[in-house]
Amino acid sequence: MSAKLMQGNEAVAEGALAAGVRFFGGYPITPSTEIAEGMAKLLPKVGGTFIQMEDEIASMGVVLGASLAGKKVLTASSGPGISLKQELIGYAAAAEIPVVIVNVQRVGPSTGQPTAPSQGDVMQARWGTHGDHSIIALSPWSVRESFELTIKAINYAEKFRTPVILLMDEIVGHLRENVELPAENEIEIYPRRTPKKSRAEGYEPYTPDEDLVPNVANFGEGYHVHVTGLIHDETGFPSGSPKITAEFIKRMHEKISRAADEIIEVETDFMDDAEIAVVSFGGTARTAYEAVRNSRAKGLKVGFVRLVTIWPFADKIIAELAKKVKGLIVAELNYGQIVGEVQRAANGNCAVKLCAKYDMTIFEPEEIESAIDELISEVGGK
Amino acid sequence: MTERSYEKFFRQNRLPHLWCPGCGNGIAMKAIVQAIEKKSGWTQDNTIIVSGIGCSSRASGYMDFDTLHTAHGRAIPFATGIKLAKPELNVVVITGDGDCTAIGGNHFIHGCRRNIDLTVILFNNNIYGMTGGQASPMTPLGKKATTAPYGSIDRPFDACKLAEAAGATYVARSTAFHVQHLTKIIEDALDNKGFSFIEALVQCPTAYGRRNKIGEPAKMMAWMRDNAVMKNAWDKLPDEKKIGEKFPIGLFYKAETETYDEAYHHVMEIAGGASK
Numbered sequence: 001m002s003a004k005l006m007q008g009n010e011a012v013a014e015g016a017l018a019a020g021v022r023f024f025g026g027y028p029i030t031p032s033t034e035i036a037e038g039m040a041k042l043l044p045k046v047g048g049t050f051i052q053m054e055d056e057i058a059s060m061g062v063v064l065g066a067s068l069a070g071k072k073v074l075t076a077s078s079g080p081g082i083s084l085k086q087e088l089i090g091y092a093a094a095a096e097i098p099v100v101i102v103n104v105q106r107v108g109p110s111t112g113q114p115t116a117p118s119q120g121d122v123m124q125a126r127w128g129t130h131g132d133h134s135i136i137a138l139s140p141w142s143v144r145e146s147f148e149l150t151i152k153a154i155n156y157a158e159k160f161r162t163p164v165i166l167l168m169d170e171i172v173g174h175l176r177e178n179v180e181l182p183a184e185n186e187i188e189i190y191p192r193r194t195p196k197k198s199r200a201e202g203y204e205p206y207t208p209d210e211d212l213v214p215n216v217a218n219f220g221e222g223y224h225v226h227v228t229g230l231i232h233d234e235t236g237f238p239s240g241s242p243k244i245t246a247e248f249i250k251r252m253h254e255k256i257s258r259a260a261d262e263i264i265e266v267e268t269d270f271m272d273d274a275e276i277a278v279v280s281f282g283g284t285a286r287t288a289y290e291a292v293r294n295s296r297a298k299g300l301k302v303g304f305v306r307l308v309t310i311w312p313f314a315d316k317i318i319a320e321l322a323k324k325v326k327g328l329i330v331a332e333l334n335y336g337q338i339v340g341e342v343q344r345a346a347n348g349n350c351a352v353k354l355c356a357k358y359d360m361t362i363f364e365p366e367e368i369e370s371a372i373d374e375l376i377s378e379v380g381g382k
Numbered sequence: 383m384t385e386r387s388y389e390k391f392f393r394q395n396r397l398p399h400l401w402c403p404g405c406g407n408g409i410a411m412k413a414i415v416q417a418i419e420k421k422s423g424w425t426q427d428n429t430i431i432v433s434g435i436g437c438s439s440r441a442s443g444y445m446d447f448d449t450l451h452t453a454h455g456r457a458i459p460f461a462t463g464i465k466l467a468k469p470e471l472n473v474v475v476i477t478g479d480g481d482c483t484a485i486g487g488n489h490f491i492h493g494c495r496r497n498i499d500l501t502v503i504l505f506n507n508n509i510y511g512m513t514g515g516q517a518s519p520m521t522p523l524g525k526k527a528t529t530a531p532y533g534s535i536d537r538p539f540d541a542c543k544l545a546e547a548a549g550a551t552y553v554a555r556s557t558a559f560h561v562q563h564l565t566k567i568i569e570d571a572l573d574n575k576g577f578s579f580i581e582a583l584v585q586c587p588t589a590y591g592r593r594n595k596i597g598e599p600a601k602m603m604a605w606m607r608d609n610a611v612m613k614n615a616w617d618k619l620p621d622e623k624k625i626g627e628k629f630p631i632g633l634f635y636k637a638e639t640e641t642y643d644e645a646y647h648h649v650m651e652i653a654g655g656a657s658k
Contacts, residue, residue: 023466023467044650054489062460062462065464065465068463091453224426
């Protein structure tokens, strides 16, 4: 494929199509709307379905229905729309329905600053819906990576039968870059899981496989599956048993935590001799990378750490880093969210300094460079 | 003795149901499977039952099809996704008065507007039964509920008028007393290509009847018998006789209009993806 000028949001739509998404339900909201617009144009060309729903709750419902009927599905929103989706994100977690929700983050709370970038939904991505549940969230920093992580998100949703959040931000969503997308034969697709037994052989839709993920049959294939948001046993029917409830909640978490090493991706650079490092993600990582390179040019031993996977959090990787460096700077476009996770993982083994910004503008490299200078003077590196 | 052939449509290992003695939901549920049984081409493998949350919506668990017990108010969006993903499937929605006209009201009118090919059956018990008897948007004026202890002052919806105004292409009402009539209109609704809406009035002796001193289940059904007026007769009644608690039942509206999935197929033809 030849290089093409493309926006992050457009790359999500292209990535979804390449991943096999054939159903999109959505509702217009800035700054995610171009994803819906892209899907409206692309899906009918490949026999897929696009529908604009009456609100974001319905957008979640319609994609979950389509997923149960066997389609790979996507929905996208921002800000208040993501808040509305939370109810059925929990349903998808409980009923184990593959779905990817793109959140192109804007400034909140409430209507906030609708057209301005933010990374204020990090904790919402983890805990937005009520109750204990696991989740996967990935955050791209470029247009090409928006394409790649959309595919990865769809694959994880299918493999682990879980909601996956593609945690974009307005910076990357509206960023235009000249990109060369991977060729079709370079793209790996995880197919829909299928039952390993027939009904006659005693098939139960929620019996976990070896990886703790159940092979729930698609609707319309003769399995007479029952799906509910109530806590259920392996048959899929509700259970009032404390034992079943505890096992269910535990399996929800463990199907993801067991695969954490596979899911967690962290990119690093300049780490060999780094005395401190800047931890960042998404659009902010672009500025952080520039700041690290500028600091290196000044002779400062600064490393670069980019969280590609936000949830599950990269506990082990951060814990190891904290033993190697004197301090970590966490640069994020919010009042301080992922910094708490970094502090927890660092566990006192190095200094952790927050470089937060929440004035609706993106970081300038100098702002992160100042934080680097300050931390170096505090921890005595050079 | 009539052969109970419809029993194959129930998950016998999930019965008995959790509904209270005398509840009308079982009558409406049986009417649905008896209507499905009469439809050639409708099988347990190609028919999907989708429900919301509440007493009515527990029906899906008892019915031996692929069944989906969704979140409160959200059955219609889920059903829309199933139908559009696999238009060859038959999709039936079971909902309640609170589920459909309160928390799911927006989804209801938009489902009607799009003319999605679904059959939506609202079990109207005039109350929130599952949570113990709170007022719903279909609790009649003046009737008591735990959240309207002095009588409801909220003007109720006429869900049939709402469905018709919003664009549904089959709209009818019946009651648990008129069970054969109910079964017949469900059969007709299943035949309609498009959004079909049926309000099935069901008695809730526990949370509604008792509090409003309407009496036992049989008395509640006798009330249905005495107050329901067939549409043809209702239309001939002068306004001064449409008084008290009298209400019309029967087919109110029917139209042939392109369904959403037919319309979307044209979109795919224009875009070039219809054969993919």
